[in-house]
Amino acid sequence: MIVVDWGTTHLRAYRLTASGEVEARRSVPKGIMSIAAGAFATALGEVLEDWLQLSDGPILMSGMIGSRQGWFEVPYVECPTGLHELAAGTKPVPWTATRNVFICPGLVCRDDESIPDVMRGEEVQIFGALTGIREPESLTICLPGTHSKHALVRNGRIERFLTHMTGEVFALLRDHSILARLGTERRTNLDAFDDGLRRAQQTSGLLHHVFGVRTRVLINELEAASLTDYLSGILIGHELIGAPLRPPALIVGDPALCALYERALAHFGVEAEVIPADVATTQGLFAIGKLVERNMGDRF
Amino acid sequence: MIVVDWGTTHLRAYRLTASGEVEARRSVPKGIMSIAAGAFATALGEVLEDWLQLSDGPILMSGMIGSRQGWFEVPYVECPTGLHELAAGTKPVPWTATRNVFICPGLVCRDDESIPDVMRGEEVQIFGALTGIREPESLTICLPGTHSKHALVRNGRIERFLTHMTGEVFALLRDHSILARLGTERRTNLDAFDDGLRRAQQTSGLLHHVFGVRTRVLINELEAASLTDYLSGILIGHELIGAPLRPPALIVGDPALCALYERALAHFGVEAEVIPADVATTQGLFAIGKLVERNMGDRF
Numbered sequence: 224m225i226v227v228d229w230g231t232t233h234l235r236a237y238r239l240t241a242s243g244e245v246e247a248r249r250s251v252p253k254g255i256m257s258i259a260a261g262a263f264a265t266a267l268g269e270v271l272e273d274w275l276q277l278s279d280g281p282i283l284m285s286g287m288i289g290s291r292q293g294w295f296e297v298p299y300v301e302c303p304t305g306l307h308e309l310a311a312g313t314k315p316v317p318w319t320a321t322r323n324v325f326i327c328p329g330l331v332c333r334d335d336e337s338i339p340d341v342m343r344g345e346e347v348q349i350f351g352a353l354t355g356i357r358e359p360e361s362l363t364i365c366l367p368g369t370h371s372k373h374a375l376v377r378n379g380r381i382e383r384f385l386t387h388m389t390g391e392v393f394a395l396l397r398d399h400s401i402l403a404r405l406g407t408e409r410r411t412n413l414d415a416f417d418d419g420l421r422r423a424q425q426t427s428g429l430l431h432h433v434f435g436v437r438t439r440v441l442i443n444e445l446e447a448a449s450l451t452d453y454l455s456g457i458l459i460g461h462e463l464i465g466a467p468l469r470p471p472a473l474i475v476g477d478p479a480l481c482a483l484y485e486r487a488l489a490h491f492g493v494e495a496e497v498i499p500a501d502v503a504t505t506q507g508l509f510a511i512g513k514l515v516e517r518n519m520g521d522r523f
Numbered sequence: 524m525i526v527v528d529w530g531t532t533h534l535r536a537y538r539l540t541a542s543g544e545v546e547a548r549r550s551v552p553k554g555i556m557s558i559a560a561g562a563f564a565t566a567l568g569e570v571l572e573d574w575l576q577l578s579d580g581p582i583l584m585s586g587m588i589g590s591r592q593g594w595f596e597v598p599y600v601e602c603p604t605g606l607h608e609l610a611a612g613t614k615p616v617p618w619t620a621t622r623n624v625f626i627c628p629g630l631v632c633r634d635d636e637s638i639p640d641v642m643r644g645e646e647v648q649i650f651g652a653l654t655g656i657r658e659p660e661s662l663t664i665c666l667p668g669t670h671s672k673h674a675l676v677r678n679g680r681i682e683r684f685l686t687h688m689t690g691e692v693f694a695l696l697r698d699h700s701i702l703a704r705l706g707t708e709r710r711t712n713l714d715a716f717d718d719g720l721r722r723a724q725q726t727s728g729l730l731h732h733v734f735g736v737r738t739r740v741l742i743n744e745l746e747a748a749s750l751t752d753y754l755s756g757i758l759i760g761h762e763l764i765g766a767p768l769r770p771p772a773l774i775v776g777d778p779a780l781c782a783l784y785e786r787a788l789a790h791f792g793v794e795a796e797v798i799p800a801d802v803a804t805t806q807g808l809f810a811i812g813k814l815v816e817r818n819m820g821d822r823f
Contacts, residue, residue, distance in 0.1 A: 339735075
């Protein structure tokens with residue numbers, strides 16, 4: 224089986240053995256935003272060319288490739304949901320004369336105010352992360368990033384989730400706001416990160432806290448080189464205060480970012496285990512692939 | 524007396540009568556960011572050339588012109604403070620052979636967590652706004668904008684204030700985030716603005732609420748043309764929740780923006796009176812000028 228996480232900025236492909244071990248992997252910066260409409264089939268063929276010679280096994284994909292801007296729009300599945308519903312919502316898309324590709328659906332849920340929230344790709348990582356957990360009765364899974372997700376899992380099903388635009392707002396403030404004029408040098412300063420976490424707990428609000436980053440530098444109470452860590456602590460702190468945290472927690476993502484979130488969760492009294500994003504992705508797609516195979520038989 | 528509000532993006536000059544009436548005004552997009560260091564004297568001379576022929580009266584300025592990036596850095600005055608301290612902190616700067624210009628100081632204060640906050644220019648508008656108020660015993664003054672200010676006034680003195688980066692974050696999200704891809708058409712929709720104010724009162728946090736703007740458009744629950752009003756309601760709502768509001772309130776600023784804040788304050792149960800920014804600026808600088816004149820005599 225070949226599994227592919229095809230997102231906004233990257234295409235990550237993995238060749239799996241019959242038991243789900245990764246035997247080869249590749250990552251190329253060919254996200255769906257860089258591919259013209261109608262050119263997805265050709266792009267995938269180019270990236271996987273040599274692998275396709277080796278086997279005629281199925282190809283299963285997740286991520287933004289299943290969105291309106293992707294190859295084929297696969298309808299969202301509603302929460303609460305389990306692995307079986309995801310497999311049932313997976314759609315075959317004609318590719319070559321002899322081979323279909325399969326695209327997993329994303330998830331939609333409603334928050335407390337009935338505002339919709341969506342994900343595409345993270346749902347696969349969530350179920351992948353759960354495969355290594357002995358008793359996934361009730362836990363929180365955090366997937367930090369451009370659009371951070373926090374999902375509540377109960378009895379092996381995703382009950383609900385919440386997205387925070389943390390990574391995107393961080394990059395906008397660091398690179399394009401008045402804070403960008405305070406210098407570009409950066410030295411890691413975890414004390415400044417912790418200060419940011421504490422600052423986020425004040426009731427004066429995020430829009431005031433980010434202005435205070437500038438003022439502290441102006442008044443020489445914060446080194447300009449520590450600005451990004453302080454800002455990062457403020458934003459991650461606000462995210463965690465607004466997230467539906469319930470211990471125990473798993474963190475799935477890029478290792479460096481996961482380490483920051485692990486530190487932040489500990490600050491809020493939640494112990495967390497880190498699972499690398501690629502492990503979660505491949506385990507999740509493998510598990511869904513097995514179910515799709517059972518549902519579809521020869522057509523998978 | 525000629526008074527000048529010289530900020531980051533604009534220079535606004537007013538010629539006042541002996542009783543403080545505005546008899547002429549001009550505004551040019553020659554903010555301090557567009558003037559090279561050392562070129563402020565020449566720039567001011569060009570803008571005021573014909574007015575300078577008419578009288579040899581003093582010139583009093585406020586705003587970012589007194590910052591480190593401006594003509595001459597005038598030290599901040601600490602809160603709580605009154606009009607007399609502002610006048611005492613005003614500095615003469617040599618200009619031409621026969622004339623000085625005078626630059627008002629900005630203010631600095633500490634919030635509940637002892638993080639510094641600063642303003643330059645708004646302090647003049649606050650005292651200008653107070654001149655028309657019969658009993659300014661205790662009230663809130665809101666100065667909405669790129670960096671919105673909320674000041675608490677007690678017994679005619681500015682007790683403390685708080686800055687929110689509302690306008691800047693709004694522009695970044697509207698023009699440079701993933702929300703910018705949802706279309707640029709805009710129709711005024713005050714219901715969407717009110718929805719945003721209500722949304723801000725939910726505890727899931729600003730970073731979640733701004734992601735929900737996108738999702739609501741994707742799921743066709745919000746028209747793309749109403750996106751900016753909804754986003755504006757969310758951000759202004761978060762600002763007001765974090766601000767030290769105490770009725771009665773004055774709002775000082777651009778009339779269209781003041782109208783939105785008046786609506787938002789009413790949503791939170793606070794009645795407010797609107798005072799145009801130029802009225803507040805000229806009344807404030809005139810009052811400070813009178814005090815500086817008394818302090819300095821012939822040298823003003």
